Amino acid sequence: MSQPAPFFKTLLARPEAVLLFVLVAELVFFSAVGRNFNTADNFANIVRHSAEIGLLALVMMPIILTGGIDLSVGSLLGLCAVLFGVFTHEWHIATPLAAALTLVVGAAAGGLNGGLITGLRLPPLIVTLGTFSLFRGLAEAITKGTMTYKDFSPAFLALGHERALGLPYQGWLFIAIAVAISVLVHRTTFGRSFQAIGFSPEGARYAGLPVQRRIATTYVLAGFVAALAALVFTARLRQARADAGSGYELQAITAVVLGGTSIFGGVGTVGGTVLGVACVAVLTTGLKLIPAIALQGIGSELGSLLTGALLIFALAGGVLAKSLAARRARRQSLAKPQPQPIT
Amino acid sequence: MRALKEVSFDLHAGEVHALLGENGAGKSTLIKVITGAHQPDGGRITVGGVEVSQLTPARARALGIACIYQQPALFPDLSVAENIALRLEKTSAWQRVRWAEIARRARELLQRIGAEIDPATEVRELSMPEQQLVEIACALGAGARIVIMDEPTASLTQKEQHLLFAVVRELRAQGVGVIYISHRLEEIFALADRVTVLRDGESVGTNPVAAINEASLIRMMVGREVSAIYPPAESAPGEVVLALCGVGCAAGGVRDVSLEVRAGEIMGLAGLVGAGRTELARILFGITPADSGEIILHGRRVAVASPRIAVAAGIAYVPEDRRRHGVILEMPIAANMTMAIHPRLFPGAWLRFGAERALALDYIRELAVKTFGPEAPGGSLSGGNQQKVALARWLATQPKLLILDEPTQGVDVGAKGEIHKIIRRLAKDGLAVLMISSDLPEVLGMSDRIAVMRGGTIAAMLPGHSDAHTVMAAALGQPGKAAA
Structure with a gap:
């Protein structure tokens, strides 16, 4: 949390401290074992390959903070990629305008999720499971399952391939969105409401907070950034396909939860999410650079296996640390002075 | 805070004994002690002349103590007969279901309390009082000797109340002891034989209903000194x-x-x-x-x-x-x-x-x-x-x-x-x-x-x-x- 609050320190510092340790361990290990791991090119490569999932994780975080979930962001990425192709190739709209239109469609699709969840009070898991299929199905219907859009303008493709100050463009985009989300969550009343809703939706309502509007905001934001990720994806692969972003939603959720955000809502930081994204990105890319693994071609399989293990160990470790802290607190409370009125 | 202090309460067979008291007087706690949900930290409980220690909900049921709550806890998607069978039968997993037997028993129990409910009806189609009647049938089927009714008429219409009263009288005639909790004084006078008033976790007194009137009952419920000292009013009300x-x-x-x-x-x-x-x-x-x-x-x-x-x-x-x-x-x-x-x-x-x-x-x-x-x-x-x-x-x-x-x-x-x-x-x-x-x-x-x-x-x-x-x-x- 942005304030120096001992409560949040004890509650949140732990999972992040563990993650930082894991990240450093990964970097040291792959530097020693991996081929060409410690190069600027490889670093750029890691950023390129994880920017889209990273973006989705950043907007998944506020949703999970409110106690919700969005399974549809990966499918929406696919739909937006295809729509961007339609806008540029079939409707012959200029690229900047097509990109803007794609972002609007993404936000509207997020609004559909948010509207169903808050308007009809349906569970987020069910609504976004529905739109998960709906968005992907639409994308496949538009491309009839086979068509891909290619030949985008070079200026647009630069988004996926050029660097500025050594960092790929999408890396800068990720940083910008991370800062924006972090400010939103930790420095504004929006984030405060997300947290209150995550801890107790009823309690937030009794405090007069605009609970439904705040919840809807998180899904609109997710839709908008999913569209942004679709543009990045299209620029990186130089093509727009209906299967773009398949399974990304689960990887984004993994990064958020790994980053210390409670799946039950209320607890979490954007910084933790960034660390979670970095841990997964370095792990999955680094494995492919170990000669023995690269030779067998099992890098991505091993990557998802170890990501899963990391998630479970991080959560188990967090629970363990919490119970140890609770035990220590109990012991200390025996000697602790009673609270006095502040005068 | 003690919820109950040395309460003495007795119930005869074939009696309706009303329990009366303000919010928080200890009625619910007393019921929880009798049904074994709470353990008393002092005193004795005797059922049928035998002292029972370490009363648990299961043992209370075995002793024939049943409680009918305001909100019946039945399975809405099962039939009346199935609900009654679930309560009463200790079946093993692979035993054959004897449908005819289940229906026959349900009909018999419902008849005993004079309820006109078809055992094949799904419970969700029953009204609240009908569901209460099914609960009472379950209690009877389990051989209940003591039936506790916690504000059973709170959500009933006048007509439904009369039906319920008839059932309670029927229970009494069959020798069942009924503990009847209600805020409605008129019900107590219409139904109960004796009434016990609780106040601040203590029994204020037990009286035959015939020997008491409404005014004295109310006095017994509230009759305490305003013990706390409240700050005096200083404001004159404005607009x-x-x-x-x-x-x-x-x-x-x-x-x-x-x-x-x-x-x-x-x-x-x-x-x-x-x-x-x-x-x-x-x-x-x-x-x-x-x-x-x-x-x-x-x-x-x-x-x-x-x-x-x-x-x-x-x-x-x-x-x-x-x-x-x-x-x-x-x-x-x-x-x-x-x-x-x-x-x-x-x-x-x-x-x-x-x-x-x-x-x-x-x-x-x-x-x-x-x-x-x-x-x-x-x-x-x-x-x-x-x-x-x-x-x-x-x-x-x-x-x-x-x-x-x-x-x-x-x-x-x-x-x-x-x-x-x-x-x-x-x-x-x-x-x-x-x-x-x-x-x-x-x-x-x-x-x-x-x-x-x-x-x-x-x-x-x-x-x-x-x-x-x-x-x-x-x-x-x-x-x-x-x-x-």
């Missing part, structure tokens, strides 16, 4: 802040409520549990908006459709359920205190941690909240201090009308006195206060006027210096007889 004209909400069971609360006035809202007091507060705060009538605040009609609108209009509500609604336990005290004033304290939605901390420290001082500091989570405080945080959140909104729902429930004596002083001070400063309380001495000691609710509407409007007897009589719906 009308809140006026309600025929306000109702079908979903909340509130109808045709009209009252006025003035600036500087503490209006006590008394009544029994289920009389519609919290429901009225929820209407005023926009949680379950009114569907009829007018809410007028400072002469202007307000459509309170949501808590946000209520807050904007200057209505503040400190809810009854502090831990679920009043305070977010996981969040810091400061965040809790500023939660209802985000737009004012944080212009442009930017959090200002310095201003928040300063405001929290002010209220911590002003209300003497015992805490390590504004960053401590709400859950780290005692009940009374949590209540002060909930109060601070709403005082920060500078409301015109403050609704307090059981402001001192579960609060220790010291904090209770402090909260009373705070409420008085607020009234003196010109706030209109609507105070819901089940604590009769509190209502009497704090209120300038007392509105008594019964059956979802205002049953009586009494002056603040009324006595406990009058208020309780109005809450029970016996104003004429009680005054005699």
